[in-house]
Amino acid sequence: MEGSSQPIIITRGLRKEYDMGAETVYALRGVDIEIQRNEFIAVMGPSGSGKSTLMNLIGCLDTPTAGEYVLNGTPVQDLDDDDLARIRNEEIGFVFQTFNLLARATALHNVELPLIYAGVKAAERRDRAAAALDRVGLGDRMDHRPNELSGGQKQRVAIARSLVNQPSILLADEPTGNLDSATSADIMRLFVELHRHGQTIIMVTHEHDIASFAGRIVTLVDGMVASYDAKLGPTPASVMTASAATTP
Amino acid sequence: MSIAEALRVALSQIWAHKLKSLFSLIGVVIGITFLIAVITVVEGMNRYVQEDFAGSLFGVNSFSIVQRPTVQTGNYSAEELRRLARNRDVDLDDVEAVRRAVPDARYIAWRNASRMDEVWYGERRRRNIRVIGGSEQYQAIQGWEIDRGRGLTPLDQQRALKVAVIGPAIAEKLFPNGAALGKRIRLQAHRFEVVGVFERKGGLFGNAWDAAVLVPYETFNQTLSTKRDRVREISVKANNQREMLAAMDAVEEALRIRRGLRPGEENDFHFQTSSGLLSAWETINNILLAAVPGLVSVSLVVGGIVIMNIMLVSVTQRTREIGVRKAMGARQRDIMLQFLAESSIVSLVGAALGIGLGLGLGKLVERLSPLPASIPPWALAMAIGLGLLVGLSSGIYPARRASRLNPIDALRYE
Ligand SMILES: Nc1ncnc2c1ncn2[C@@H]1O[C@H](COP(=O)(O)OP(=O)(O)O)[C@@H](O)[C@H]1O
Ligand SMILES: [Mg+2]
Numbered sequence: 001m002e003g004s005s006q007p008i009i010i011t012r013g014l015r016k017e018y019d020m021g022a023e024t025v026y027a028l029r030g031v032d033i034e035i036q037r038n039e040f041i042a043v044m045g046p047s048g049s050g051k052s053t054l055m056n057l058i059g060c061l062d063t064p065t066a067g068e069y070v071l072n073g074t075p076v077q078d079l080d081d082d083d084l085a086r087i088r089n090e091e092i093g094f095v096f097q098t099f100n101l102l103a104r105a106t107a108l109h110n111v112e113l114p115l116i117y118a119g120v121k122a123a124e125r126r127d128r129a130a131a132a133l134d135r136v137g138l139g140d141r142m143d144h145r146p147n148e149l150s151g152g153q154k155q156r157v158a159i160a161r162s163l164v165n166q167p168s169i170l171l172a173d174e175p176t177g178n179l180d181s182a183t184s185a186d187i188m189r190l191f192v193e194l195h196r197h198g199q200t201i202i203m204v205t206h207e208h209d210i211a212s213f214a215g216r217i218v219t220l221v222d223g224m225v226a227s228y229d230a231k232l233g234p235t236p237a238s239v240m241t242a243s244a245a246t247t248p
Numbered sequence: 249m250s251i252a253e254a255l256r257v258a259l260s261q262i263w264a265h266k267l268k269s270l271f272s273l274i275g276v277v278i279g280i281t282f283l284i285a286v287i288t289v290v291e292g293m294n295r296y297v298q299e300d301f302a303g304s305l306f307g308v309n310s311f312s313i314v315q316r317p318t319v320q321t322g323n324y325s326a327e328e329l330r331r332l333a334r335n336r337d338v339d340l341d342d343v344e345a346v347r348r349a350v351p352d353a354r355y356i357a358w359r360n361a362s363r364m365d366e367v368w369y370g371e372r373r374r375r376n377i378r379v380i381g382g383s384e385q386y387q388a389i390q391g392w393e394i395d396r397g398r399g400l401t402p403l404d405q406q407r408a409l410k411v412a413v414i415g416p417a418i419a420e421k422l423f424p425n426g427a428a429l430g431k432r433i434r435l436q437a438h439r440f441e442v443v444g445v446f447e448r449k450g451g452l453f454g455n456a457w458d459a460a461v462l463v464p465y466e467t468f469n470q471t472l473s474t475k476r477d478r479v480r481e482i483s484v485k486a487n488n489q490r491e492m493l494a495a496m497d498a499v500e501e502a503l504r505i506r507r508g509l510r511p512g513e514e515n516d517f518h519f520q521t522s523s524g525l526l527s528a529w530e531t532i533n534n535i536l537l538a539a540v541p542g543l544v545s546v547s548l549v550v551g552g553i554v555i556m557n558i559m560l561v562s563v564t565q566r567t568r569e570i571g572v573r574k575a576m577g578a579r580q581r582d583i584m585l586q587f588l589a590e591s592s593i594v595s596l597v598g599a600a601l602g603i604g605l606g607l608g609l610g611k612l613v614e615r616l617s618p619l620p621a622s623i624p625p626w627a628l629a630m631a632i633g634l635g636l637l638v639g640l641s642s643g644i645y646p647a648r649r650a651s652r653l654n655p656i657d658a659l660r661y662e
Binding site: 056059061062081082085086088089090094096100101102104113114116117118119161165 | 250253260264568569571572573574575576577578579580582654655656659
């Protein structure tokens with residue numbers, strides 16, 4: 001690690017338990033990780049190992065049962081509801097496996113959503129949302145509703161939405177889980193491109209060829225980190241050059 | 249999120265669920281329709297009573313002396329009614345006393361009147377008429393206008409001629425081809441020559457006057473009266489309110505002396521004024537207006553519950569949407585605002601429809617009756633205020649539920 005630069009994410013003993021009445025599910029059982037700015041990380045692990053739980057905690061969609069989480073130098077566990085909403089709005093961009101677009105809204109309006117809650121004025125909002133859609137190659141689909149878009153296009157809208165507020169971290173929970181392999185590769189190329197422009201990305205996947213686009217792989221097993229610094233090699237030549245320099 | 253943004257989101261949501269939205273505002277529509285319709289009618293009746301009814305019965309700045317109230321307004325106790333029934337009949341000696349007491353009055357008139365009677369012309373008959381024996385100024389004090397022929401003259405009065413001015417409803421029935429003047433009609437055993445026909449007064453209360461026959465007081469006294477020199481009503485019209493009150497005092501004193509009442513003894517006659525009638529009307533009016541809030545609030549509460557339940561269903565159906573919005577940075581108050589905007593718009597639209605329907609009902613009443621439709625601005629403000637109140641209060645619980653959802657639970661909701 002580069003001693004001088006502070007990690008963008010630090011977790012210490014992060015735990016998440018679900019009380020299910022008779023039994024307690026231990027989804028995370030003390031996770032310590034550090035992630036540097038500009039890293040592209042893949043989180044892997046068997047189903048039920050706690051990957052999504054970890055992502056939701058990092059994304060401030062959920063709160064841990066125990067442990068510390070410091071985001072950009074801010075201890076998140078001390079924040080109230082409004083602060084968490086502000087962090088989700090300003091610091092985090094989320095991409096979900098199931099896209100989670102507003103079904104009745106146009107692509108443009110979906111992308112505007114974070115800007116609405118950031119209090120950006122309508123005209124600027126439009127411009128920035130349109131620019132974000134351009135960036136993911138959907139400049140000509142702005143007025144389409146989700147049911148008029150393919151899976152890959154939907155996910156691009158979701159990515160544009162996650163980026164429109166220039167978040168510090170892009171979180172993607174199995175972003176290609178619902179896509180065919182050709183479309184998945186397109187999305188991965190987009191991620192590599194974003195990463196090359198300095199975007200910090202944390203991505204959950206259970207597919208090795210998807211994970212191979214990342215610079216570092218964190219593997220969870222049974223709610224604990226099993227391997228912290230693995231690398232899959234060699235990534236496809238076309239994107240290798242773009243992502244090579246990122247791992248500290 | 250700004251309020252404008254919340255309203256925009258709410259509007260698109262309402263538009264996307266037109267049918268559901270329409271259904272949810274029915275309760276409010278009913279409540280507000282009712283509110284506006286009742287206020288329109290009550291206000292209309294109010295105006296009618298003040299401007300037309302009271303004026304046409306007594307005229308402005310007028311009072312009359314009667315044995316007991318001729319207009320039943322319902323605000324006398326049984327006790328009072330018994331006392332009034334014991335009052336002495338009014339007669340021509342009372343008329344003399346009144347004339348001497350207020351020599352400067354603009355008009356003084358007196359009348360006797362039959363109970364419901366019938367009038368004949370040949371084989372034709374009109375039932376349910378009223379014969380009035382009126383003094384010289386009676387027609388003037390009543391403000392009755394002549395349509396054809398002439399009114400009663402001083403000569404008719406002095407000589408107690410058997411002449412009659414008939415109401416238009418009678419003229420129509422007895423003389424379908426219009427030629428009423430100069431014809432001789434029969435009232436009980438007496439024949440009268442028709443010298444004039446009154447203009448139609450129409451209206452809710454004017455209809456009775458349209459079926460009246462006016463004959464000279466003295467003629468009535470000699471022919472149809474059941475008791476000699478009896479007077480049903482002495483009417484005095486002053487030039488203004490102040491003179492009217494002074495005249496009432498003078499008349500009261502004169503009548504008490506003439507009737508030999510001792511100090512402390514109650515009057516054995518009754519004053520009737522348009523303001524007295526109006527205060528009686530006000531009592532009715534207040535009862536009506538007091539009943540409205542109860543009925544309206546019941547329908548508004550029901551309307552509010554309907555909106556609340558539909559909003560709760562809507563919150564459940566839109567749990568994922570709420571999750572998405574929260575994941576994108578919506579704060580609790582943003583979600584709250586969105587749902588409150590939605591319930592308020594629905595309720596306000598309901599209130600607007602209710603105002604429209606209520607005014608429509610009022611107009612219908614205006615068409616079908618002589619009552620003018622009159623809606624005071626405060627009623628509109630109240631309707632809108634109530635709409636907003638129902639919207640906010642029915643939205644607050646669903647909105648809180650929505651706003652407090654944990655983002656991840658909302659996103660995961662199936
Ligand atoms: N809301 C919840 N309630 C109860 N158990 C949960 C909940 N969310 C996740 N879990 C449990 O926590 C564990 C980790 O889940 P998750 O993080 O979704 O795993 P992964 O994403 O790695 O498949 C699983 O056993 C799962 O059943
Ligand atoms: Mg998962």
